[in-house]
Amino acid sequence: RVVARYRRDPANMVQILREIQEVCDWISPEAIDRLQTTLGVPRTKIEGVAGFYSFFYTAPRGKYRVLFSDNITDRMLGNRALMERLCNSLWVERGKVSEDGLVSVGKTACTGMCDQGPALLVNNLAIAGLTAERIDRIAELICDKVPLGDWPAEFFKVQDNIRRVDILLSADFQPGAALLAARARAPDEGLMASNMRSWREGLPSGIGGPVAVLDEIKRANLRGRGGAGFITGLKWEACRNAPLKTGQRRIVVCNADEGEPGTFKDRVLLAKYADLVVEGMTVAAYAVGATQGFVYLRGEYRYLLDHLNAVLARRRREKLLGENILGIPGADFDIEIHVGAGAYVCGEESALIESLEGKRGTPRNRPPFPVTNGYLDQPTIVNNVETFAAAAMIALKGGDWYAGIGTKHSAGTKILSVSGDCERPGLYEYPFGVSVRHVLADCGAKDPQAVQVSGPSGICVAEAEFDRIIGFEDIPTAGAFTVFDKRRDMFEVARNYVHFFQHESCGFCTPCRVGTSLLKNLMDKLHYGAGSPYDFSEIEKLNQLLQSMSHCGLGHTACNPVLDTIAKFRPAYEKRMNQQDFTPAFDLDRALAAARQMTGRDDAAAHLSSEHGGAT
Ligand code: SF4
Structure with a gap:
């Protein structure tokens, strides 16, 4: 049934494997056998895909699969002690399955709940705000084999923690408003209709309609919010101008795989502002002439899937998505949601496209770029969730309005995901140009020594630099803003x-x-x-x-x-450079310690170094 629902299409392999695991708890050899037959895909390829993603299990991992978030902010909030507490209560060793096969407890990189940690995933559903009491209750529920659907609903409640709003987070957005505005940019209804009809074929250069929308996006100087900051209008234009081969279409992809530790803004945008994001995708489809769209939702946000599907279904009923959008014949664009399976690298756009095609998420060689050769070799734009939300507002209010916000080189606003040592973690939206010091004051950071901006791959801003500003001309960011006060050891960070x-x-x-x-x-x-x-x-x-x-x-x-x-x-x-002489990073003597202990041979002669009295 799962395979049939996904049209027996190997491009849906990741979704098929995910659903099989949700039903069967793991991906068994028998399930792979059946997939091999029904999809006509070699077994090795299926195993290769299943083995790539950390949320897929090709060996039993228990009916309850618990993964503790192990981001630095979870560590600072005591996740390790809570994990030990759960392991002890359940009589299970960390990283292993309990002897009765009921439960496994392990860790995962970051669950996107840094504003309300410590957090864990149980069967890919997030539970935040962990305390010792909550851990004890979770242990009881697991021991009593209570189905997840009967666990207390408040366990699964995720807070939005919106602390400062600006043009996106305050948007009292009426679904369809941006599309109507885009439509109004066409000089006349006839041209609009012809543009919409030719949506499917992709549009040559023209006047008004999609071209006018594209011009607004370019005039807004909108840059991608995923971190790289590429100019959105240029990306869309390149996709729109890419030739289509027979049977091809253009594709719009929303990258909601925010895996950078410390980032969680897309979680809130999708939970609370999904119409704004989907409308931005539809505006993009209109501008580039796309008919198919995907939201690639990170596996940690699996809990948002039903909500997002409900938003898409309502928009189809309201003629804001699907066939004949706004009642205009030929204006077709629809969106599917693909859920990731725990691979940070899939946040890279070409790896994400590989994953969408049902493969391992390995980044592609570039060029060619996705705008010409993306999903199934078709012209594809991939943009961040926040970029699409901004695009909807630009379609509604115009490029000049947007370009007037922020700084000369960084137009608009930026949503920061603030976490770590501060009194008020959560989302803060500012016009670009805000200083690090200003954000620290707003979030109630006491005695900060550093801020990691944009996650591990970003910039560590020390106290002397707190007057630097958030913006492409100084500190570009995908959104993470993790505060460390003077108690923290920055080496351990x-x-x-x-x-x-x-x-x-x-x-x-x-x-x-x-x-x-x-x-x-x-x-x-x-x-x-x-x-x-x-x-x-x-x-x-x-x-x-x-x-x-x-x-x-x-x-x-x-x-x-x-x-x-x-x-x-x-x-x-x-202070850690205790040795005068270089010692290799791999310590053979230490690596053999466990084997020595198991064999009961830990005498001096078994050691390698002369200082232990053994052979060197
Ligand atoms: Fe994979 Fe990129 Fe690392 Fe190469 S650089 S191993 S492609 S994550």
């Missing part, structure tokens, strides 16, 4: 981020796969007190390797948190 990159490296290219592991080992070595001054040059060498040889941005930026914190918090590293 960087180490957490390095572990994140090592875990999330997709393994496709050797420099990143190996380089992130070496970097992690190096930071762990410093953590254990075995660092020496030589390690600074080792880190620099690794950075050069990752920068020059990695295939995608993850590898390019993996050393950023370390280099930034070395430059700004060097004493945190120097």
Whole structure:
């Protein structure tokens, strides 16, 4: 039934596997056998896809699969102690399945609940605001085998925590308003209708209608809100001008895979402003001549799926989506939601497209770019959730209005996801140009020493730089704004981020796969007190390797948190440089410790180093 619902299309492989797991708790060899037959896809390919995503299980992981969020803010809020408490209550070892096969407890990178952590996922549904009492109740529910649907509803309640609003978060948006405004930009109804009819074929250059909308987006100087800041109007224009082969169409993709630790703004936009986002996608479809759209929703936001599907269904009934939009024959555009399965790298647009096509989320070689050769080789635009929300407001109020907000080089507003050491974590929307100091005052940060802006791949802003501004001309950001007060050890912050990159490296290219592991080992070595001054040059060498040889941005930026914190918090590293001589990051003696313990052979002769009295 699942396969039939997805039209027996291998491009829906990720969704099919997800639904199979939701029903069967894991993806069994029998399920893969049946998929091989019904989809006509080689078994190795299905296994390759299932093995790529961290939320898919090809071995039983229990009826209840608990994953604790392990972002730095969860750590600061005591997630490790809570995880131990749950493991102890359930008699299960971390990372393992309980002996009765009922439950597994592990950790995942970040669940996008940094404003209300600590958090966990149980069977991919988020529970935030964890306390010891809540953990004890969860343990009871699991032991009593209570179905998730009967767990207390308040456990699954996610707060929006909107703290400061501006043009997007205050938008009292009437569904359809932006589309009507776009329609009004056509010089006459006849031209509008002909433009809408030719939506399917993609439009040549013309006057009014889609071209006018595109001009407004360009005039607004809207830049992508996913972090890279590419000019949205140019991206849309390139897609619109890309030739279509027979049977092809143009595609609009909303990238709602916000996996950067510390970011959660898209979660709130989709929960509370879904009409604004979907309308922005529809405006984009109109401007570029697309007929098919996708929302790629990160797996951690699975709880939003029913809500989003309800919004899409209502919009179809209201003729704001689907066939004959606004009642105009030929104006067709519809949206499907694809749910991710726990792969940070899928936030990269070409990896996301691979995942949408039912494959492993490996970033593609570029060029060609998605605007000409995207989803199933068709012209495709991929934009961030916030970009589409802004596009809807631009269609409604015009490019000049939007360009007048913010700074000369950064038009409009930016929504910041504020978390960490502050009294009021949550969403803050500001016109671009706001200073870091201003945001810190608004969120009630006491005694801050640093802010990590834009997540691990972003910038660590130290106290002396708090007058720097949020904007493409100074500090560009996808939205994360994580505050660290003076109690925090910035070395450990960087180490957490390095572990994140090592875990999330997709393994496709050797420099990143190996380089992130070496970097992690190096930071762990410093953590254990075995660092020496030589390690600074080792880190620099690794950075050069990752920068020059990695295939995608993850590898390019993996050393950023370390280099930034070395430059700004060097004493945190120097106090760990206890050795005079260089010691390799891989400590064979330490690695053998567990085996020695298991075999009961931990005498001096079994050790490798001469200082232990053994052979070197
Ligand atoms: Fe994968 Fe890392 Fe290579 Fe990117 S740089 S493709 S994440 S291995």
